[in-house]
Amino acid sequence: MTAITGDHPAERPTGTNGRRRRPTGVPGLRILTGGAARLWLVALLVGCWEIIARTKQDAYFPPPSTIVRVFHELWFSGPATHLFLTDKALDDFQPSFVNLFCGWALAAVVGLALGILLGRSSVAREILDPVLQFGRAVPPPTLIPFFIVVFDFGAQMQISTIAFGVIWPVLLNTADGVRTVEKLQLETAEVFGITGAARLFRITLPAAAPKIFAGLRVSLGFALILMVISELIGSTTGIGAHLISSQQGMELPEMWAGIVLLGILGCLFNAVFALVERRFLSWHSRARGLDS
């Protein structure tokens, strides 16, 4: 069984001579300045779109200024006491976010636990491998009809869809990370009497953390997709339901505002995740930065 990619091959920090330093400063800063440098292209594209949309007056492609206005009116024109969120924003965001994070967290916890088990036990691996390969191969949205039958429409069905769909990257990456901990690190732990829970939390999991985080990151991306899909089908609340209802009312600017919102959310989740990851894996990226 192989790990989901999105991971850098585990590199060992050998601190011998001849290391090359990358001529870069703080990585966060680099991302920011790089982002700013690339932003002009986005501005240019949006500008072109604005001009073309205004001259063509096509109902399917409202100008960005209209989208932004609708975007603001729909969700962010509320009172300051509500952080400028409108009632509709609370109605749309809350169920979506709850489903997204419950599903993702469930997948993370179960995936981590099963992944550890699988990584530790070659017997479990051999027995479960065909099942896992099959489970991973089933496209998650195909299970929505099944979950609708079991749970009917609603949060339970949506959370189950998300959890089942995003568990695989966490599970397989954890199993791979746990299985491939350096033998010498485990032997060192054995020599110095680090066993059981101490070994799991101080040696195995930190060693596997780069792969685990890569899995969690991929899962988070999947979770957003599955959140929308599960809401497009027979849901009355959430961002996906907003998309459907604006489609049915032929309210194109509202629909576009929803699409933009989802794009922004995707970026936001990724950025927050990257911050958390940097906090936990600074040793890894810094060791690599000095070494490779």
Place this chain on the structure above:
Amino acid sequence: MLEVANLSHAYGDAPPVLSSIDLEVRPGELVSIVGPSGCGKSTLLRCIAGLQAPTAGQVRLDGKPVDRVPDNLAVVFQDYSRSLFPWMSVRDNVALPLRRRRKNRAQRQENAMKALESVGLPDAAAKYPWQLSGGMQQRVAIARALAYGPEFMIMDEPFGSVDAQTREDLEDLLLRVRGNSGMTILLVTHDIDESVYVGDRVVVLSKGPARVRADLWVGLPTARDQITTRELPEFVHLRAEVGRLVRGREAADEPKS
């Protein structure tokens, strides 16, 4: 008391690496092991430490057969950089084994600092292993084993990456620690001078498969000094003898292969 009896080992179907090794190490003794590279020194140490089950023979520590790593034994691995944990600071790496000694956090950190000072690295405590040079990492690995406070210490080429001056300091540190704590030490080295300088005995292994070729008693005074000990006629004589035993065999091997 460490007893190695009739120890043989082969990796899988490969030709044997160790063949009927017999060795006894008395408490408080420091035994150097030398031999051509690839002859099986690390394998021997791993069998003795209980990390590797030998294909035949037995290792006994204080009369008990070694079938897993005994809890009064520390190992300094040859591959020191990979045996340090990159996600822990140097101080945490050194303090980690002290968890087993049932010390509280403050005591662990204090002992770790002492051990780091003894190897001359007090300033590296807050750094990470990968921020240090190879020689410094090696000293961290030594500090970790010293902090553990074992009765038996197994060291696989522990000074291979440090500079000459530091190497001498560490050799003297080892002799001091042994003098103070009565630790029993088994040390593999590829440096013949070093094997004689630190050792009470020098065991020379032959290659393919490894056998004990010679077991020499180092009759030098217990108090050793980097300058004066190394100019003693006994020292010069002994190092020549060990050198001949190691190289002689290597030279004799060559026409065969």
